[in-house]
Every structure is written in structure tokens, then in C-alpha cells.
Amino acid sequence: MILGLLLFTAVLLFIVLSGYKAYRYARMPLHGRMELYPVPAEKGRHQYGGSYMEEPEWWRKPRQTSKTSELIEMLKEMLFIKKLFQHQRSLWWISYAFHLGIYFMIAWTLLLLAGALTDLAGISVSAHASLWTGLLYYLTIFTGVVGFIITTAGAALLLLRRVADPVLKKYTTPQEYFNLLLLLAVLLSGIIVWSPDLTFEASRQLTAGVLLLDVTANTALTIHLLLLAVMFIYIPLSKMGHYVGKYFSFHKVLWENEPNVPGSLMESRVKSSLSSHISNGGKAADR
Amino acid sequence: MMQGKDLRPRDLGRPDEQLIQLDHIMPLHSPYDQPGMEPDLQSVKPEWREKYCMSLDGCAAIDTFPRPANEQEEKEWIEKFLKGLEKAVSESNGGVLQPLQLSMEYCAKCNTCSDACHIYKASGDNELYRPIFRSDVFRKIYNKYFHRGSKLYQKFTGADIDVNWETIARLGELSYRCNLCRRCAQTCPLGLDNSLFAKEIRKIFSQEMGIAPTALHEKGTMLQLKTGSSTGIGKAAFLDMVEFLEEDIEDRIGRSVKIPIDKEGADILLIHNAGEFVAWPENPAAFAILLDEAGVDWTLSSEVMGYDSVNYGIWYDDTQAKRIAQQQMDAARKLGVKRIVIGECGHAHKAAGITADRYSWGDDKIPVESFIPIMWDLVRSKRLQFDPQKNNFPVTLHDPCNMVRQMGIVQPQREILKVIAPQFREMTPHGTDNYCCGGGSGFAIINGPNFAQFRNKVSARMKFDQILNAFSDTITESLVPKYVCAPCSNCKGTIRGILEHYQATERFNVQYGGLVELMVNALTSIDKPYLEFLNE
Numbered sequence: 066m067i068l069g070l071l072l073f074t075a076v077l078l079f080i081v082l083s084g085y086k087a088y089r090y091a092r093m094p095l096h097g098r099m100e101l102y103p104v105p106a107e108k109g110r111h112q113y114g115g116s117y118m119e120e121p122e123w124w125r126k127p128r129q130t131s132k133t134s135e136l137i138e139m140l141k142e143m144l145f146i147k148k149l150f151q152h153q154r155s156l157w158w159i160s161y162a163f164h165l166g167i168y169f170m171i172a173w174t175l176l177l178l179a180g181a182l183t184d185l186a187g188i189s190v191s192a193h194a195s196l197w198t199g200l201l202y203y204l205t206i207f208t209g210v211v212g213f214i215i216t217t218a219g220a221a222l223l224l225l226r227r228v229a230d231p232v233l234k235k236y237t238t239p240q241e242y243f244n245l246l247l248l249l250a251v252l253l254s255g256i257i258v259w260s261p262d263l264t265f266e267a268s269r270q271l272t273a274g275v276l277l278l279d280v281t282a283n284t285a286l287t288i289h290l291l292l293l294a295v296m297f298i299y300i301p302l303s304k305m306g307h308y309v310g311k312y313f314s315f316h317k318v319l320w321e322n323e324p325n326v327p328g329s330l331m332e333s334r335v336k337s338s339l340s341s342h343i344s345n346g347g348k349a350a351d352r
Numbered sequence: 353m354m355q356g357k358d359l360r361p362r363d364l365g366r367p368d369e370q371l372i373q374l375d376h377i378m379p380l381h382s383p384y385d386q387p388g389m390e391p392d393l394q395s396v397k398p399e400w401r402e403k404y405c406m407s408l409d410g411c412a413a414i415d416t417f418p419r420p421a422n423e424q425e426e427k428e429w430i431e432k433f434l435k436g437l438e439k440a441v442s443e444s445n446g447g448v449l450q451p452l453q454l455s456m457e458y459c460a461k462c463n464t465c466s467d468a469c470h471i472y473k474a475s476g477d478n479e480l481y482r483p484i485f486r487s488d489v490f491r492k493i494y495n496k497y498f499h500r501g502s503k504l505y506q507k508f509t510g511a512d513i514d515v516n517w518e519t520i521a522r523l524g525e526l527s528y529r530c531n532l533c534r535r536c537a538q539t540c541p542l543g544l545d546n547s548l549f550a551k552e553i554r555k556i557f558s559q560e561m562g563i564a565p566t567a568l569h570e571k572g573t574m575l576q577l578k579t580g581s582s583t584g585i586g587k588a589a590f591l592d593m594v595e596f597l598e599e600d601i602e603d604r605i606g607r608s609v610k611i612p613i614d615k616e617g618a619d620i621l622l623i624h625n626a627g628e629f630v631a632w633p634e635n636p637a638a639f640a641i642l643l644d645e646a647g648v649d650w651t652l653s654s655e656v657m658g659y660d661s662v663n664y665g666i667w668y669d670d671t672q673a674k675r676i677a678q679q680q681m682d683a684a685r686k687l688g689v690k691r692i693v694i695g696e697c698g699h700a701h702k703a704a705g706i707t708a709d710r711y712s713w714g715d716d717k718i719p720v721e722s723f724i725p726i727m728w729d730l731v732r733s734k735r736l737q738f739d740p741q742k743n744n745f746p747v748t749l750h751d752p753c754n755m756v757r758q759m760g761i762v763q764p765q766r767e768i769l770k771v772i773a774p775q776f777r778e779m780t781p782h783g784t785d786n787y788c789c790g791g792g793s794g795f796a797i798i799n800g801p802n803f804a805q806f807r808n809k810v811s812a813r814m815k816f817d818q819i820l821n822a823f824s825d826t827i828t829e830s831l832v833p834k835y836v837c838a839p840c841s842n843c844k845g846t847i848r849g850i851l852e853h854y855q856a857t858e859r860f861n862v863q864y865g866g867l868v869e870l871m872v873n874a875l876t877s878i879d880k881p882y883l884e885f886l887n888e
Contacts, residue, residue, distance in 0.1 A: 090450060090453070090454070093443075093446070093449050093450040093453070094443060094446030094447070094449060094450075095446070095710065096446065096447055096448055096449065096450045096451055097447045097448065097706075097707055097710055098706045098707070098709055098710060099448075099451055099545070100706075100758070100760075101534055101537055101538055101757060101758065101784075102756070102757055102758070102759070102760035102762070102784045103760075103784060104760065107760065110760065110762075110763075113762055113763060113783060113784075114756070114757075114760055114762050114783055114784035115760050115761070115762045115763050116759060116760025116761065117760075118705065118721065118722060118725070118759050118760055118761055119724075119725055119760065119761050119762070119763055119764050120725055121721065121725040121726050121728075121729045122691065122719070122721065123721065123725075124719045142541075146541055148464070148539060148540065148541040148543075149462070149464060149541040151539070152464045152467070152468070152539040152541075153462065153463070153464040153467075156462055156464070160462075160541075231357070232463055232466075232482075233461060233462075233463060235360055236361075236461040236463070236484060236488055237461060238508070238509055238510030239507065239508045239509075239510065240508050240509050240510065241461065241510075243508070304457060304458050304459075304460065307458045307460070307542055310454050310457060310458040310542065311458070311542055311543060313450065313454055314451070314454045314455075314458070314542060314543030314544055315543045317450065318450065318451045318454070318543065318545075319537070319543050322760070324709060325709045325710055325713060325717070326719075327713075327714065327717075332713050332714070335710050335712075335713045336713050336714075338446070338710070339711075339712075339713070
């Protein structure tokens with residue numbers, strides 16, 4: 066019961082704290098324009114880094130933007146970490162393994178959830194009962210095995226690189242080592258607990274137990290679940306919560322090139338920002 | 353003195369006479385790969401050490417920060433700095449808070465940004481210039497003084513730095529070892545921006561401590577607010593210069609061109625970097641020739657703050673930036689023009705077109721645009737006729753960061769060059785990936801006791817190497833003129849400096865200038881070459 070509640074609370078806190086972080090960033094004052102080109106929403110110009118300002122009297126012409134282009138670029142960043150791939154390939158292999166592994170782990174968790182609900186509905190998840198249970202059965206195995214392997218290998222290699230590379234080592238704080246060690250602890254304890262049964266039937270049963278708030282756990286499982294709960298609560302409080310930050314740094318800073326033209330939404334934001342703006346410093350103004 | 357590779361952010365306050373030595377700078381390509389092709393670094397004079405903070409790398413950009421006479425003074429400087437730091441990361445710094453906070457919080461220290469930085473690479477990968485070095489010092493100081501928690505927690509978060517006068521003075525200097533070109537931000541997998549830290553340190557120094565390089569503040573912003581121009585040109589002198597330009601145009605091309613001044617209700621108010629009138633009058637003259645020939649309805653303004661587009665405030669002080677931008681806008685409004693067009697000045701493009709875009713709204717605002725799309729419009733509509741054979745020599749294009757990476761004006765200037773310059777070739781890399789000239793964010797005009805040396809040998813080194821590569825097919829053929837087209841005053845000033853420093857004009861006939869001069873040189877309506885080096 067307690068473990069089940071703890072996991073529920075941890076996941077809830079993960080969502081609430083991530084949301085709060087996003088809320089805090091969203092509530093910050095309107096900042097000055099800081100776009101950097103290429104800006105993907107620039108229709109027809111994005112490929113070479115152009116903007117609407119290439120047009121004479123651009124403010125008289127309708128803005129040509131493409132949400133699809135922005136979405137594609139966003140997906141390239143989210144799914145493939147494009148910038149790291151382009152600019153630091155050696156680190157990308159490790160980082161990508163780790164991040165792809167996380168996506169697999171998320172998929173595995175969702176499949177466990179679907180399997181647990183299927184079980185609770187009285188349909189046993191097995192290889193051959195039906196297409197649905199067969200899919201759940203095999204996909205859970207695939208995502209779980211691949212997820213655990215590449216996430217753990219990625220996290221371990223990221224840690225190793227940080228220790229072995231003199232430049233990274235110089236800039237890494239104890240907290241940043243802690244972040245990787247915490248993830249590794251969760252992953253390794255998970256491997257210890259779940260690896261004896263690679264069909265993940267026990268994991269599915271546990272998920273069903275969590276849903277019913279009825280979890281029985283041995284010492285190893287208890288340690289794993291406690292670490293998992295700590296990780297869920299800690300991630301949004303640390304820089305590992307960069308899934309929030311990255312949205313703002315790309316969409317609200319680097320790719321935000323909305324001009325302040327009469328009648329626009331930006332104009333009303335500027336208007337309200339200027340009326341509430343607190344001036345910074347100003348000692349230099351008259352010196 | 354430390355070996356660059358051993359240097360750590362927490363060492364910034366060490367009592368060494370000088371933290372690092374610039375002794376392994378990046379080698380240049382042929383023909384500058386031979387010994388004796390460039391002057392050596394000059395040693396630091398003892399009197400400079402008394403007067404300036406030379407203890408970072410033996411160069412000084414800030415010439416107004418006195419060494420404290422006693423402990424009390426040192427304490428006061430530290431307090432002012434910390435107060436400014438606290439403000440920088442607060443709501444009162446709303447214009448930058450969100451991007452700054454993101455960069456404070458989420459840097460993964462993956463070090464992807466280092467290879468993007470021309471200063472770091474040109475220094476021979478010296479640790480001091482690594483983009484995250486400066487940011488990490490900033491973060492450590494902030495975490496140490498403004499994050500609640502025990503000493504153990506501070507150690508956990510890496511807040512392991514001691515703050516003394518040396519730390520602050522060196523950090524101030526270090527903020528002037530970044531051109532604010534934002535090339536590093538373009539490569540960051542998390543979309544973060546190390547240049548923000550450099551800019552914020554400069555702001556703390558100016559806005560809280562009253563310290564800024566003389567060239568930027570006293571002889572820049574203050575002079576501009578007082579006389580109308582950072583060159584010190586007042587209204588009367590400006591009008592004389594315009595008269596001189598008209599005579600000069602007649603001498604050069606045998607045609608009388610009337611330069612419109614203070615024409616109320618004109619379509620275009622053209623604002624130049626006033627430095628052009630002093631250093632490169634052929635540039636505003638070329639604008640006048642082109643606009644006159646195309647029959648454009650335009651004017652210059654003689655109103656104080658209406659004839660100099662510069663705004664140094666965007667490099668070091670938001671308060672000053674806003675004052676200047678608003679007064680420039682006022683001057684345009686008085687004239688009742690329909691739009692403001694910025695001439696060949698990159699930072700003025702950004703200041704008026706981007707930074708000031710959110711300074712005002714409604715009727716207070718007159719639309720601002722770059723001269724480049726207008727020129728391309730005149731070319732493609734054939735309102736100007738060219739004979740490209742007049743420019744039949746190698747031409748390469750420098751992309752000013754402010755216009756290109758930070759405004760997305762990439763293609764029109766290339767389209768113009770394709771029409772007027774048959775031997776046009778790109779630099780590598782170019783467009784939004786191009787390297788800064790090395791003079792960005794004030795470097796072009798800061799000289800300090802020996803800052804020109806840092807500019808020529810380090811910050812502009814990558815640009816010089818790019819120029820050598822772009823002309824590698826003819827670089828040793830001194831009879832072939834080679835033209836670096838740099839449509840920005842600061843970039844032009846920097847390129848002038850490196851061509852002199854490396855004697856590249858004298859030895860290899862590498863010339864430089866703007867875009868409009870090259871356009872005028874190719875006009876079919878003009879018989880004589882407009883570019884002076886073609887007459888020599």
C-alpha cells in the first residue's frame with residue numbers, strides 16, 4: 066500500500082513539478098528579441114537561414130510561416146538530438162543511446178500499464194491469445210530489453226566520459242555526477258529486479274498492484290521502487306528536467322521572431338510589458 | 353602563470369601577476385604559415401599593470417577600472433558587483449531573464465560550444481576563452497552568494513570560487529573576450545547562449561559599477577547623446593560633410609548628385625553609421641549615387657540623433673541602448689518619414705531593427721529595415737544597370753553576424769553579388785554559420801593600452817584565415833586585386849586592421865570595402881572606376 070502510494074505520489078509530483086517549472090518560465094516577463102537563424106517557421110527561407118526581413122517593406126506583406134517546418138525541426142531535435150549530431154558526433158553516440166533508451170523505457174512503462182489494465186480486465190497477456198495480447202507481450206519484451214540495455218550503457222558511458230575527458234571533468238560538479246549515478250542506480254536495480262524474467266510478467270503484475278495500491282515487494286524491489294520514486298521527484302528539480310527548458314530555449318528564444326507590428330498580438334504584449342516594466346539599474350544613465 | 357589546460361573557473365581570483373599567456377595561437381594558412389609573416393605579441397609594460405587589469409591575459413579592454421587603494425575600496429567594489437549580479441538574475445532584468453535563467457539552469461557542460469567559438473579556436477584552444485569558462489564563473493559566484501544552503505550544499509552544486517577584486521576585474525575583462533556573435537548558441541543542443549553571460553557581466557559593470565571601456569561609453573554613447581554622433585560630428589559639421597560628399601561625387605563620377613537633407617515626409621530616412629562619413633566617405637557617397645540614379649524618394653536627417661545609426665549601448669548597457677534607440681526614433685518621427693533604412697552597419701541593424709523592436713509600440717514606432725533588400729529590389733527590377741566586367745576580380749563576402757545570423761538577411765546580398773561580381777566566391781563557412789569578423793560588440797573600436805593586439809592576433813584571426821582561404825587561388829598574385837566585401841562599418845574597421853597588421857594589402861593586394869561601392873563600380877552609367885585601388 067505504502068509503496069504503491071509512494072509511486073503514485075512520485076509520478077504525480079514529477080508531473081506537477083515539471084508543470085510548475087514550465088509555468089514559472091512561461092510567467093517570466095517578455096524578453097527582448099533574441100532569435101537566431103535559421104528559424105524553422107520561416108517558410109521557404111528556413112533552409113538557408115533567411116527571414117521575412119529579406120523583403121523590402123516586410124511589414125506590409127503577409128508573414129509566410131510554416132508550423133509544419135517548425136514541427137519537423139522540433140521532432141528532429143527531440144527524436145534525434147540533431148544539434149549534437151551535427152556539432153559533436155562522438156558525444157552524440159553516447160547521449161543518443163541514453164536518450165533513445167529513455168524513450169524505450171517510457172514506451173515499456175506504457176506497455177506495462179496497458180498490459181496491467183488488460184490483465185485487470187480479465188484478459189491474460191500472453192504470446193498467442195490474441196493480436197492485442199501478443200503485441201503487448203512481444204513489444205513489452207522488446208522495449209524493456211532494448212531500453213534497459215541502451216539506457217544503462219548510455220548513462221554509464223556518459224559518466225565514464227565525464228570522468229575520463231579532462232575538459233568535461235573540469236566543469237562537472239558533484240551534483241552532476243550525482244544525477245548520473247542516481248539514474249544508474251535506478252537502472253541497475255531495475256535490471257537486478259527484472260532480469261530473471263524477461264517476459265516482464267512480474268513487472269506487469271507490479272504495475273497492476275500499483276494501480277490497485279496493493280504492492281508486495283522484497284528488499285531488492287523495495288530499494289528499486291524507492292530509488293525510482295526519488296528519481297521521479299528529483300528530475301524536475303534538477304537540470305535533468307531540461308525537457309522543459311529546451312522547449313522555452315528553442316520555441317520562445319531562438320525561434321521566436323515575431324515582429325511588433327500594429328494590431329498584432331505581440332504589440333499588445335509589448336504594450337502591457339512596457340506599462341509594467343521595472344527599470345533595471347540606471348546608475349550609468351547620467352554618469 | 354598557469355598553463356592554459358590546467359586553468360579552472362575557480363582559479364580566476366588567483367594572485368598570479370597574469371593568469372595565462374597567449375603562446376600557442378592558431379597557425380594561419382599559406383602564405384602566412386611561414387615564420388616572420390606576422391608581428392609578434394608585444395610584452396606588457398609595467399606601467400600598464402599599475403593602471404589596468406592586465407592580469408587576465410596581458411591585454412586590457414577596460415581602461416576605467418582603478419585598482420582599489422585599500423581593503424575598504426575592494427569590499428565596496430565586490431558589494432556593487434554582487435548587487436548587480438543579484439539584479440541580473442531577477443525580474444528587474446525582465447528583458448533577458450528568461451533566456452538567462454535557462455542558460456544558468458540547464459547547461460549540460462557538454463562542451464559542444466567550444467569548437468564554434470572563433471576566439472577559443474584562434475587562441476589555440478586556450479581554456480580561458482572556452483565559452484563555458486566565463487559562464488561557469490558567473491554561475492559559481494551566483495550559486496555561492498545567492499543560493500540558500502549550507503557550505504556542503506554549495507560544494508555539491510560546484511560553488512567553489514573565492515571572490516576578490518582580482519576575480520571581478522578579470523571577469524570584467526573576460527566579458528570583453530567574447531564578440532557576442534552567438535555562434536556558440538547556434539550549436540548548443542539545449543539552445544542555450546553563453547554570450548548572455550558576457551553581456552550581463554558588461555551590464556553589471558556599467559549599470560551597477562559605472563565601469564565601461566572609454567571607447568564605448570564616454571567617447572561612444574555619451575558623445576553621441578551630447579553631439580548627435582559617437583564620432584563627435586555635430587549638426588554643422590555633418591552638413592559640411594554632406595556638402596563635401598556632393599563635391600566628391602562630382603569629382604569621382606563627373607555627375608552632380610544632390611543629397612536630400614531633412615526632406616519632410618520622404619519615403620526613406622537613411623541612417624548611416626557616422627563613422628562612414630569620416631573613414632569611408634565613398635560609402636555614403638555610393639548610397640547617394642545609387643538612390644539618386646534609381647529615383648528613390650529618400651533623405652538624410654541633420655537632426656541631432658538622426659544622422660548616426662550607432663548604438664553602442666546594446667553591447668554593454670541596456671539603459672543607454674534604450675535612450676539612444678528612442679532618440680533616434682524621435683528624430684525620424686519629427687521628419688515624418690515612412691520608414692527608416694539602416695545603411696552598412698551591422699550592430700545598428702540589430703539595435704534599431706531587433707533590440708528596439710520591443711521598446712515602443714503604435715504611433716511611436718516607425719518601421720525599420722535593412723538597406724540590403726532595397727538594393728536587391730533596385731537590382732532585380734533593373735532600375736540600376738550594371739556591367740559586371742567592371743568588377744572582374746575575385747570578390748568574397750563577409751557576413752556580419754548581426755544582419756545574417758541574428759536577422760536572417762542572407763540571400764539578397766548574394767543575389768546582388770551574382771549580378772555584379774563575376775568572380776564572387778563564398779568564404780567557408782558562410783551565411784548564418786559564418787565567423788564573426790573579430791570586431792563585434794565593440795572590439796573594433798576598443799583600443800585600450802594594447803587591445804588592438806588581441807583583436808588583430810586573436811579575435812580577428814579566424815576571419816583573416818577565412819579570407820586567405822577564399823582567395824587561395826590568387827593570393828600570391830599581387831597584380832590581381834582581391835576584394836573583401838564587408839557591408840558593415842565595424843567589420844570593415846576590423847578587416848582594415850587585420851589587412852594592415854598582416855600587411856595583406858601591401859603584400860598580396862587584398863582590398864576591402866562595402867557592398868554599395870562595388871555596386872557603383874559596376875554601374876554602366878559611370879565611366880571611371882569608383883574603387884580607388886583600380887585607379888592605382
